[in-house]
Amino acid sequence: MIPTIILAVCVMLALAGVFAVLLGWANVRWHVHVPEQLQHLMDAMPGANCGGCGYIGCSEYAEAIFHEGAAPDKCSVGGAAVAERIAEIMGVEHVAGVPSRPVVLCGADFDERLKRPEYRGEPTCAAAVMVAGVQGCTFGCLGLGDCVEVCKFDAIHIINGLAVVDYEKCVGCGACVRACPRNIIQMVPFHADAMAVVACSNLDPGKVVRGVCTVGCIGCGICAKLDDIFTIADNNASIDYDRYQADTDLSAAIEKCPRKIIRMEGK
């Protein structure tokens, strides 16, 4: 009995010794050199691996910065803090940018949309969008939540059939923009905490819009007469966000819009 135990201990110790030497030797012999700067970059990343920067994950972005000199302010999760840290590591000047946040260009909830037959197909927007006549408006939110599904930050929800962004939680990774099959979510530079948005994407003439929605933009052009930041194209008003500044005040247009579809979005 006792000799067996001693034997087992000896054999295992010998084996452990052999592997310790072997692995130690391999670690030195086959050491992969990671540049110190790259290691610091990887440590600076938030590690959410959301892909909001346009790279596969945090480490790919770190490598892109290191090897190809990618811009330091791509990380929307980390925001200004991470951008500054990256700029510091790389020794470049960081210019504070404006955060981008998604806005949903549809303002009609379930009750405000008309001609909405019951849909019993697969409950995803990607499937529903292929069905003709799934709802009267061919531009509006389908409300089946493909954007909710892809959001890693629980920052977008379907409230009474309409996607609504929670700007307290949103980090601006753009996953919802890519997920929306109707392309009605758009990234907008948020110069202020809340931005005016024309919450409609419908390009049909006003008469058609009135037939399918109680709030949709009819392209009347009242807002464009009040402020030239608005443009009317294809029966739809839009805001030129390049000219939108933190102190831009569009309350007159918001007030005068006959459909009340120009809304303030944000915190």
Add this chain to the structure above:
Amino acid sequence: MGVVTDILFIALATAVINNLVLINFVGICPFLGVSRRIDTAFGMGCAVTFVITIAGSATWIISHFALVPGSALVNAINSIAAGSVKDLLFLQYIIFIFVIAGMVQLVEMYVRKFAPALYKALGVFLPLITTNCAILFACLTIAKSPELTDNFLFALVYSFFGGIGFTLAIVLMAGIREELETADIPEPLKGPGITLITAGLMALAFMGFKGMAG
């Protein structure tokens, strides 16, 4: 029978008839965990095949030269201590686990240095499967069945095709689960429920191969 026939026989018997996952029910954790998408499932299958082949051959060598009655190490111990040690097979489990974990570490370092592309493809999976039960099962089976214990080539074929069988099962599972994503599944069965039922049905289907070969 010739050697080639033997090899084909072992290959078929291991990959399909005695499939590691669906007949022996080992390696269930990666089978259920990493079978959500076909490409990742295939990556996992390749990684398992890779590790199982290395582990199978390494443990065969160790078993042959150090553990079985009359092997070099046993004889050496007997001559030094003048004792009557029959074999070291009671240390099999712990030594196998130890060797597999160590070998995987070693191979991971080697691949990282000399084949970065392969490391990028398999890297995430390798640490997950160091002490996977499917791999230990294959090593122990090799040590247990006489025709594999005696012939290194057969042991190699067995372990490689064990991995191929695992890949087959996990890729099939991933294909079914991708289809299930869009299926109308009753609420209580969504997620793990339907996955386990699917796995059970697949195991039933694979039982149909029973009796074709050893």
